[in-house]
Amino acid sequence: MESYLKDYVIGRGAYGTVYKVKCLRTGKAFALKYHTRGVDDSTVRELSCLAALRGHPYVIHMHDCFLDNGKIAMLMPYVPYTLIPLSFVAHFSVQVATALSYMHRLNIVHRDLTPSNVLLTEDLTVKVADMGLSRQSSKWMSPTVVTEPYRAPELFVKGDCAEYTCAIDMWSLGVMIAEAMEGKVVFLARKNRCETVSTYQIIVRTRCPKNHPRVSITPWDHDTIMPNVMECELVKRIIFRFLAFRETERLLAHKLLQDTEWMQVANMTGEDKVMVRDQIQRQKLRD
Numbered sequence: 001m002e003s004y005l006k007d008y009v010i011g012r013g014a015y016g017t018v019y020k021v022k023c024l025r026t027g028k029a030f031a032l033k034y035h036t037r038g039v040d041d042s043t044v045r046e047l048s049c050l051a052a053l054r055g056h057p058y059v060i061h062m063h064d065c066f067l068d069n070g071k072i073a074m075l076m077p078y079v080p081y082t083l084i085p086l087s088f089v090a091h092f093s094v095q096v097a098t099a100l101s102y103m104h105r106l107n108i109v110h111r112d113l114t115p116s117n118v119l120l121t122e123d124l125t126v127k128v129a130d131m132g133l134s135r136q137s138s139k140w141m142s143p144t145v146v147t148e149p150y151r152a153p154e155l156f157v158k159g160d161c162a163e164y165t166c167a168i169d170m171w172s173l174g175v176m177i178a179e180a181m182e183g184k185v186v187f188l189a190r191k192n193r194c195e196t197v198s199t200y201q202i203i204v205r206t207r208c209p210k211n212h213p214r215v216s217i218t219p220w221d222h223d224t225i226m227p228n229v230m231e232c233e234l235v236k237r238i239i240f241r242f243l244a245f246r247e248t249e250r251l252l253a254h255k256l257l258q259d260t261e262w263m264q265v266a267n268m269t270g271e272d273k274v275m276v277r278d279q280i281q282r283q284k285l286r287d
Helices: 041-052 089-105 167-182 199-207 233-242 260-265 270-286
Strands: 004-012 016-023 029-035 064-068 071-077 118-120 126-128 190-192 195-197
Touching: 004 029, 029 041, 041 071, 089 118, 089 126, 089 167, 089 260, 167 233, 195 199, 233 260
Parallel strands: none
Antiparallel strands: 004 016, 016 029, 029 071, 064 071, 118 126, 190 195
16 A cells, blocks of 8 residues: 555445545546455355456456455545436447346346446446446346445345345346436435335335235325436336346347437437536535
């Protein structure tokens, strides 16, 4: 660590803390992630996944890995902007889907795809990050993964193990697109009159088919949680395919990349890019 100067914390989670650091030799900024739990399963998974995905343009790159005061530290690019919604929804979703398609071909499930784990560079390139929960897919895996508002319905089960697939990542991407359209977390638990409605209850009330055994006796209209989505037929079509309650009916990453209409929308004009960069700058000033 004598080569780097710590600046401030830019991220903190259950498995680690990320600092902005400066290289004393070059002055260049980096992100340095410390794994706070030592060499546990999440650390090994993240290191192995980053090694397997090394070189992909939409996955975060690990420059170095070393021990600092007994903790494993990972040196990565400093990407100052997290995802912002609305003006380039198709653009970011296509880049995320490109990364997921590559991961899924390698049989790797991300298992915690959230806006805080999708970074954005100055040239508006997406970098999927934080592989601490990622792992090679197998028949039985822990269901206690994915930040709750982005968690697929098949993960809300009792017990230590559940059967699920890479389709859980696609649900998370669908939630992120909806969130970008709405400017809020759409499946966040909330108070509704005199009751507290959990994330899973919101999912069941809005996305569970009428012929499903878990169907709610008090369903909600989609306008309740995503009114902006309901006003755009294209976005509604894409989101509803990602948010299929049955995982076998969910749109997969490579299929999104074959959707001609969505891919055309993802081609940002120069004016679009200027507008998004202005939004980023205004967000930085507010922060």
